[in-house]
Amino acid sequence: MPVPSAGRRALARRTERGHAACDRLRATAACLFVTHGYDGVSLDEIVRVAGGSKTNIYAFFGGKEGLFLAAIEHACGQILAPFHEVELDGLGLEAGLARLGEALLDQLLTPRHLALFRLVIGETARFPQLGALWYRSGPGVTQARIAAFIRARRPGIDDDHAADLARMFHDMAVQDLLHRALFAPDLPSARERTRIVARAAVLVVREAERG
């Protein structure tokens, strides 16, 4: 691999055309990297799909690694957006947890999320900052939202206890299904999904009562 040099200097004033090219590059790269992995995509291919030229990649992102990190960060930021908009007004603890679990699984079991998850896990060895970024924008946010909901429905609850319950609910409701989706091509039925999430919700509610 050629040693990267300073390359062309950073741009002083980027034009409108440049911004558009930059966005297109990042979006295209995200799509291709998620689908084919870091080593499975060449810069020439990205440029061929996105338009523009390799000149931009080095001017905007510094090289392949920079483009990769920017693309994945972008993808991570988007992946859980629908989950954050789930409406819980009027739902009790058990029903609300169930809805949160279902909404979470809706996102986590999409092919796009599974592919991104694979990529992040695989490349965290090469790009350590990726792992932290992922946990922050993934499980971290998710568990925090669940914990907040538990505290809202059980106002007197201890903060640590709520966080514990949130973590346990998250893991019981999501992890086995996520792993099965990652490793086996046949997803469980919707009925099975519902059962698993409901079971987790029941357990957590019982445990919350106990204090």
Next chain:
Amino acid sequence: MPVPSAGRRALARRTERGHAACDRLRATAACLFVTHGYDGVSLDEIVRVAGGSKTNIYAFFGGKEGLFLAAIEHACGQILAPFHEVELDGLGLEAGLARLGEALLDQLLTPRHLALFRLVIGETARFPQLGALWYRSGPGVTQARIAAFIRARRPGIDDDHAADLARMFHDMAVQDLLHRALFAPDLPSARERTRIVARAAVLVVREAERG
């Protein structure tokens, strides 16, 4: 990439030297692939470390992909061996579950397991058979052992219920810690580990009483 051809024909009688070379290649490849990933290791490097020559790789394994699959299968078969030998005689349900959970974490949080896990998840997109192999020799076996223990300590329990409890215990005890280890460099303290496992065991025992 050159299109693989039939290559040299399969060997009719392999010599003792050949068997030794084959084993060395597989072990070396497992080590290097787990550390550097599929694309991060060249055949020349494997041969340089293991001795022998590329001739063997094509004669024994058919090419890089075949060697990779053989190496990973080998590594998967070994990774949980210590877990299967945990002694549970004389322990009640809660204490036994706790010991199982601790023993499992002992294996899952080793650098070697984390690296193998990363590799398998990342490469399952390219080699689908890998995922099934992994689930079979990993979580599948683990959960089955936990379920068997629950049934042994609660003889009247419904089989499906035991399997459910096993899955939930497995996920509560292991998953969050595993994910944090995968994504963040700082492992949780032994104290925190013990607390999480104990908490999961308590929940499952209570749930088992309820029927």
Next chain:
DNA sequence: TTCAGATGATACTGATGGGTATCATCTGGC
């Protein structure tokens, strides 16, 4: 309008690496 700098198109470079070919050497059944 001008023109310096941004962007596009494209060819090139140097290194890498999977797979093949060739020939030398070793093994083991006979």
Next chain:
DNA sequence: GCCAGATGATACCCATCAGTATCATCTGAA
């Protein structure tokens, strides 16, 4: 011991690809 076939050592082929260089064209602030 013989010798066919297994194994080792090595050079080679050819495609890929990150990064660079060069020059043409476009943009937008002054």
